[in-house]
Amino acid sequence: MRVFGVDPGLTRCGFGVVDGGPGRTVRCVAVDVVRTPADEDLSRRLLRLADAVEVWLDRYQPEVVAVERVFSQHNVRTAMGTAQAGGIVALAAARRDLPVMFHTPSEVKAAVTGSGRADKAQVTAMVTKLLGLKVAPKPADAADALALAICHLWRAPMRSRLEQAQARAAELAKAHRARLARAVAETGRKAQ
């Protein structure tokens, strides 16, 4: 499966494409950072980003897009720009009928380093190692985009097993309720 990971941002937006192989093997297909000029109108910056996303979706044909979920940031203005950038990416994917998954920063950190509280340097080091890169991806946004894609590759099977287990549990519960209803009905008939 090929995943397009995006660490959203207006000033710097990390793009990373990763292929998942058998087991937990991962391969870096492409990584870059898209920048938009801070002195330009917000709408023009969003357009630049949207155009870059289209180019990458065309070029790399990912099967799924993984975007970092923004919860909050110290700087509200930055958080809004980040949310808007993420929304633009999700929209571009939805237009192509590609599934879009959002992962929180701690999910991403935990997936690649084992700790949800790892720092940027640890994430970069693990991403470099996991993908067998000769040079660490820079800046951190580029490494984060790759980490997101890896996180998605490793969490997706877990998530699907979890969903299967939940579906099976729901089935068993339904069968149990049906048996119970039959038993109650039978008791009622016997009592009459």
Add this chain to the structure above:
Amino acid sequence: MRVFGVDPGLTRCGFGVVDGGPGRTVRCVAVDVVRTPADEDLSRRLLRLADAVEVWLDRYQPEVVAVERVFSQHNVRTAMGTAQAGGIVALAAARRDLPVMFHTPSEVKAAVTGSGRADKAQVTAMVTKLLGLKVAPKPADAADALALAICHLWRAPMRSRLEQAQARAAELAKAHRARLARAVAETGRKAQ
């Protein structure tokens, strides 16, 4: 000038188109609220909204788009959705080379009611009166979208006068610096 005002949101997104006439006259062209299902994927919801925006841009051919600027909200999740919805609208406008202006809620309230701290009922009442509507636009998001468009129509000339004044001041300052430099050079020559 025809303005497309948008009060962004995922659950409810207010759309309002207003024509500005001579002086401060305003006319309501269209108003509605677009809703997207809360149980749908974020990317699908953004796509529904983007499609609705395209329909309105095609149908009403506005010259400018005015969007409410989100600074912060109590609910971070809602704020992110609102920011993303606003970003989608700005992107659609930018794709058509339409200018996009963001106005804060207090700018909008001040423009239509005279007070930046007016409540929703006051804004709705003033919008209804200013546009000569027989029925108050509902829900509040619809009234807010119209208020945004009116705010833009009334602030745009003020803003352009301000920009002209700033440009003139910059010119004067530049001429003054040039005169000063000439005077300094002349003093230097005399001293030699």
